[in-house]
Amino acid sequence: MASLELRNVVKRYKSQTVLDNLSLSVADGETLVLFGPSGAGKTVLLRLVAGVIDPDEGKILIGGEDMTDLDAEFRGVGMAFQNFALFPHMTAFDNIATPLQAKRSSQSAMKSGVESVAKLLKIGHVLSHKPRALSNGQKQRTALARALVGSPPVLLLDDPLRNVDAKLRFEMRLELPRLLADRGATVVYVTQDYKEAMALGDRIAVMSQGVIKQLGTPQQIYREPANIEIARLFGDPTINLLDVKPSRDAKGIYVGLSNVQVHLTGAYDATVGRDCVIGLRPEALRFVDEGTPAAIPVTVEAETPLNEKIVTLVRTVRGREILVSRPAGTPGQTEGRAHIAVDGKSALLFDQASGDRIGASNVVNLRSGEAA
Amino acid sequence: MEHTSLLERILRGMALTLVVIFFMFPIVWILMMSFQTNETILRIPPQLVFKPTLANYTALITGKLTTAAGTLDIAFMRNLWNSVFLSVTSVAVALLLGVPAAYAFARHKFRGSEDIAFTLLSFRFAPALLVLLPLTLYFQKLGLANTYIGLIWVYQLICLPLILWIVRGYFEDIPADIEYAYRIAGHSWFATFRKIALPLAGPGIAAAGLLAFIFAWNNFVFALVLASADKQPVTVGALAFITSSGIQYGQISAAIVLSITPTLALALYAQRYLVEGLSLGAVKG
Numbered sequence: 001m002a003s004l005e006l007r008n009v010v011k012r013y014k015s016q017t018v019l020d021n022l023s024l025s026v027a028d029g030e031t032l033v034l035f036g037p038s039g040a041g042k043t044v045l046l047r048l049v050a051g052v053i054d055p056d057e058g059k060i061l062i063g064g065e066d067m068t069d070l071d072a073e074f075r076g077v078g079m080a081f082q083n084f085a086l087f088p089h090m091t092a093f094d095n096i097a098t099p100l101q102a103k104r105s106s107q108s109a110m111k112s113g114v115e116s117v118a119k120l121l122k123i124g125h126v127l128s129h130k131p132r133a134l135s136n137g138q139k140q141r142t143a144l145a146r147a148l149v150g151s152p153p154v155l156l157l158d159d160p161l162r163n164v165d166a167k168l169r170f171e172m173r174l175e176l177p178r179l180l181a182d183r184g185a186t187v188v189y190v191t192q193d194y195k196e197a198m199a200l201g202d203r204i205a206v207m208s209q210g211v212i213k214q215l216g217t218p219q220q221i222y223r224e225p226a227n228i229e230i231a232r233l234f235g236d237p238t239i240n241l242l243d244v245k246p247s248r249d250a251k252g253i254y255v256g257l258s259n260v261q262v263h264l265t266g267a268y269d270a271t272v273g274r275d276c277v278i279g280l281r282p283e284a285l286r287f288v289d290e291g292t293p294a295a296i297p298v299t300v301e302a303e304t305p306l307n308e309k310i311v312t313l314v315r316t317v318r319g320r321e322i323l324v325s326r327p328a329g330t331p332g333q334t335e336g337r338a339h340i341a342v343d344g345k346s347a348l349l350f351d352q353a354s355g356d357r358i359g360a361s362n363v364v365n366l367r368s369g370e371a372a
Numbered sequence: 373m374e375h376t377s378l379l380e381r382i383l384r385g386m387a388l389t390l391v392v393i394f395f396m397f398p399i400v401w402i403l404m405m406s407f408q409t410n411e412t413i414l415r416i417p418p419q420l421v422f423k424p425t426l427a428n429y430t431a432l433i434t435g436k437l438t439t440a441a442g443t444l445d446i447a448f449m450r451n452l453w454n455s456v457f458l459s460v461t462s463v464a465v466a467l468l469l470g471v472p473a474a475y476a477f478a479r480h481k482f483r484g485s486e487d488i489a490f491t492l493l494s495f496r497f498a499p500a501l502l503v504l505l506p507l508t509l510y511f512q513k514l515g516l517a518n519t520y521i522g523l524i525w526v527y528q529l530i531c532l533p534l535i536l537w538i539v540r541g542y543f544e545d546i547p548a549d550i551e552y553a554y555r556i557a558g559h560s561w562f563a564t565f566r567k568i569a570l571p572l573a574g575p576g577i578a579a580a581g582l583l584a585f586i587f588a589w590n591n592f593v594f595a596l597v598l599a600s601a602d603k604q605p606v607t608v609g610a611l612a613f614i615t616s617s618g619i620q621y622g623q624i625s626a627a628i629v630l631s632i633t634p635t636l637a638l639a640l641y642a643q644r645y646l647v648e649g650l651s652l653g654a655v656k657g
Contacts, residue, residue, distance in 0.1 A: 052552040072555040079556045085549035089571045102558030146557065 002063030002153040003028045004049065004186050009058030011044055011210075018044050019055070020210040031180055031187040033201030035194065035233070040207040042190040043082070046156045049188065051075045062154055073102065078152035078185075082159040084143040086131040092118075092142045093127040099150035117145045120179070137168040148183065155185045161196060173199050194234045198222070206230050223346075228355040231279050231348060237311050237323045240280040243352065246271045255349075258316040260296045262342045267359045268349055276358065279348035282311065282325035287332045288341040295339035298322065303334055314338065399632075406625035413621045428626035437615070437623060444615060447601060448627055451609030456634065458595075458605055459588040462524050463581055466531035471577060474536050475569055478543035479551075489540070492533045500593045503529070508597055518600045526594045531584040538583065542576025543569060582642045586635055606631040 004026040011019040019041045026032045034042040047053045049060060051072035059068050067075050078099070086095050093114055100110045118124045121141040126134055134142060144160055161169045177200055180187050191197050197204050198218040206214045206221065214226035225231035231239045244255040246268060253268045254261040255278055288295050298314035301321070305311075305328065312324045312332065324340055326332050349358045376384075405413050407424040431437050437444040476482075477489050507526065508517065516522030546569060554564045570577070592607040599608070610627055613620040 047552070050552070050556050052555060071561075072552070073558045073560055075556075076558075077556060079553065081549045081553060083547065083549055085547065085553040087550060087554065087568060098554060098557040098559070146553070150558070 002186055003061075004154055004188065005059075005061040005064075006045070006049070007059040007061070009045075009048060009055045009060065011041075011048060011053070012056050018210050019048070021058075022211060023058075024205060024212060024215075026186055026188060028186055029184050031177075031189060031200055031202045033197040033204045034188060034190045034207055035192070035197040035201075035204050036207035036213075037233075038192065039209075041210040042207055043158055045207075046079070046158050046188060046190055049075075049154070050077055050079050050156055075154075076150075076152055077154040077156055078147035078150060079156040080143045080147040080158065080160045082162050082190075084131075084139045084163070086139060086142055086146075088131050090130070091127065092123065092129050092131070092134065092138075095131070095142055096127075096145045096149050098146065099152075103150065113149055114145075117149045120148075121145050137164050140164045140168070140172075148179075151183065151185070153185055155180070155183070155187045157187065157189045159190050159192065161191070161193070169193075169196075176200055195236070198234070206233070224357065225279075225348065226357055228277060228279070228350045228357075231350070231357075235281060237282050237325060239348075240282065240285070240322045241350075242278050242280070242320055242322075244276050244278045244349075245273065246276055246349070248272050257342065258296045258298075258318055258320075260294055262294055262296075262347070263344050264347055264349065265345045266349070271349060271358055275352040277350040277352050277355075279350060280322070280342060281346060282323040283309075284343045284346040285322065285324045285340050286326065286343075287324065288339050290339050292339065292341055295341050298338055298340055300333050300335050300338055314340065402625045402628050405621060406629045408622055408625075410618070410620060410622050428622040429630075431623055432626055432630065437613075437620065444612075446609075446612045446623075447604075448606070448609060448612075448630075450602065451604055451606045452631060454599075454603055454609075455589055455605035455607070455631065458520065458523055458527060459585050461520070462527035462531050462588045463535075463585045465524060466528055466535050466584055467577065467581055469528075470532050470535035470580075471539055471570075471573075472565075474539035475543050475565060477536070478540045479548075489536065492536055495529050496533050504593065504597050511598060517598060518603055520603060523595060523599055523603065526598060527588050527591065530587050530591060530594075534584045534587060535577075535580045538580035539573060539577055542573040542580075545576075546572045578642050582638060585638065589631075589635055 006022060006024045009019055009022045010017065022041075022045070024032075024045075034045060036042055044053070048055050049062075051067065051070060051074075055068065059066055061067065062075060062077070086092075087098070090098075096114045096118065097110050100113050105113065114127070115124065118127055121144060123138055123141045123145065126138050126142075129138075131139060131142070140160060140163065144157075147155060147157070161172055164172070173196055180200070189196075189200055191200075198221075201218055203215060203217055204221050205212045206226075208229065214221060214230055216224070221230065222234050225234065228241060232241070242257065244257070246253050246255050246264070248254070248269075249261070252263055252265075253272065254263045255276075256262075257278075290297075296316060298316050301313040301315050303310060303312045308328055309325050310328055310330075310332065312326075312334075314322050314324055316322065322340070324332075350356065351358055404420075404422075406428055407426070408422050409425055409427065412419070412422050432446070432448045435446055435449060437446045477485055511517040511522050514522075516525065550572070551564050551568055554568045555561065559567070589605075590607065591605070595603075595605050595608045599605075606627065610624060610631075613624045613627065
């Protein structure tokens with residue numbers, strides 16, 4: 001087993017810097033999710049680790065050993081590609097067997113190795129098929145099996161669920177954590193789906209424009225996002241963001257929402273009079289009866305049931321739209337006038353100009369990547 | 373299928389028939405001429421009904437050409453063998469050199485790679501006659517004139533750029549991820565080239581090889597200048613049929629039939645490989 005470390009890695013394509021002085025370390029056996037929009041440099045990072053492209057600067061260490069100048073075949077990593085990258089002229093069996101072939105395993109070892117991993121991924125019955133005869137789900141599992149079969153200490157999974165249907169994606173999202181934990185491998189998992197990131201990651205690294213914007217556990221990312229962008233990327237329905245200017249009274253710092261003073265808990269002293277954005281998770285809002293202290297009057301615009309929860313779009317008297325989410329089956333206003341209350345403890349405050357979260361005292365140290 | 377009216381189908385059929393007749397007529401006519409004597413060929417008006425004779429083929433195969441002026445030795449079978457040998461060897465050499473080079477150009481962007489590739493292509497821009505005079509002088513100095521090696525070398529001007537550029541395109545069409553996946557699985561670049569790139573570019577290599585073969589087979593001017601009688605391919609050898617006692621149309625036709633047979637057979641055989649898909653569903657469709 002092996003830890004993984006990137007030190008000050010820089011990768012440029014022509015004049016464009018794809019990875020900008022990026023450092024990251026993944027502990028032995030940890031699953032790190034790289035999350036970010038396309039073009040953030042996630043795939044490039046994975047390829048650098050795999051050794052199929054070379055960094056312009058910096059070092060890549062696997063198990064403490066410098067692998068920067070080592071060719072891909074000597075690094076001992078397993079990788080599953082987003083587009084599967086199966087060998088079209090080989091059967092699924094031969095596809096999966098390629099890492100074992102490279103190790104010059106015996107025929108019987110190869111057969112048992114392939115068959116056990118195929119059984120695990122439920123593709124035992126299609127091993128004799130060529131890739132074109134496989135469904136997308138089977139292709140994806142074949143690609144995954146090929147990455148797993150040699151029991152590599154480091155597994156790189158490049159958005160493996162991107163090209164499979166929703167049902168399979170859901171199933172795999174449940175299966176993968178157990179599968180990866182059983183292997184004990186160090187995993188770097190790339191995804192653009194925040195639910196996948198939350199479900200699979202021991203830690204999540206949020207990437208954007210070639211740098212890691214935030215690194216932390218799924219809970220940290222969700223509860224204490226480093227900036228507005230990250231707050232918006234995590235959570236469905238998305239976080240409510242409203243422009244506010246905090247003020248102070250005898251009870252502490254408050255923001256005015258529809259002429260109602262909502263008091264905030266937190267070290268927000270420096271924000272008084274500054275242009276800020278308040279972030280309110282839809283599930284942190286709830287419908288209350290009229291007359292409740294700090295209740296904000298709203299009108300219900302629309303209601304969308306989303307299976308396990310109900311999302312309501314409401315409009316404040318000043319015309320701002322807010323999403324409220326509540327578990328299905330709980331009472332709530334479905335039309336007309338209503339009142340909502342804000343949980344001051346879970347509210348997030350961002351600086352309007354920079355987009356950074358204010359009072360983020362526990363923001364992880366990004367440069368060294370030594371968090372958690 | 374789209375819906376077509378009867379009239380449309382009839383018109384389409386007629387148009388197709390016209391096209392086929394237009395393209396096939398010369399070949400059919402040559403085939404007919406090869407079974408006729410010079411007298412029947414030159415009859416005016418030409419007649420579709422005639423008494424077939426194998427005299428032309430016997431003359432070619434035995435190498436004895438009987439004309440009004442007497443018997444003439446022709447080396448047609450020798451020429452045919454030269455054509456086969458020169459074309460096959462040239463294409464084999466060009467594949468051996470061109471395919472790895474094409475892979476290098478496709479996968480590795482090194483300094484000046486585009487310039488080198490373009491220079492190789494530019495060999496095909498220059499008129500052959502322009503190159504031939506200096507080449508002949510050099511070859512005479514080097515002792516390469518009138519040798520198979522010299523001819524095969526010159527034929528690389530025809531075959532190599534063709535193979536390089538066609539095969540390069542096929543290599544570029546293979547998703548790099550497929551090769552990366554094989555490397556990551558623990559195989560060397562050479563194993564990746566052999567086990568992944570070559571099989572996947574197979575149809576392209578076959579197409580390029582076939583095309584190069586046809587070009588080499590049809591070449592006339594290089595062999596005309598650089599080879600003497602015993603090294604000449606059929607294209608040059610056919611000149612022997614223009615004799616002092618007239619042009620031997622019958623024999624020329626028979627010679628043409630014999631000399632297009634190998635390329636035609638090869639093309640028909642390779643056809644199924646050429647149409648085979650390249651990627652075969654490796655990457656999501």
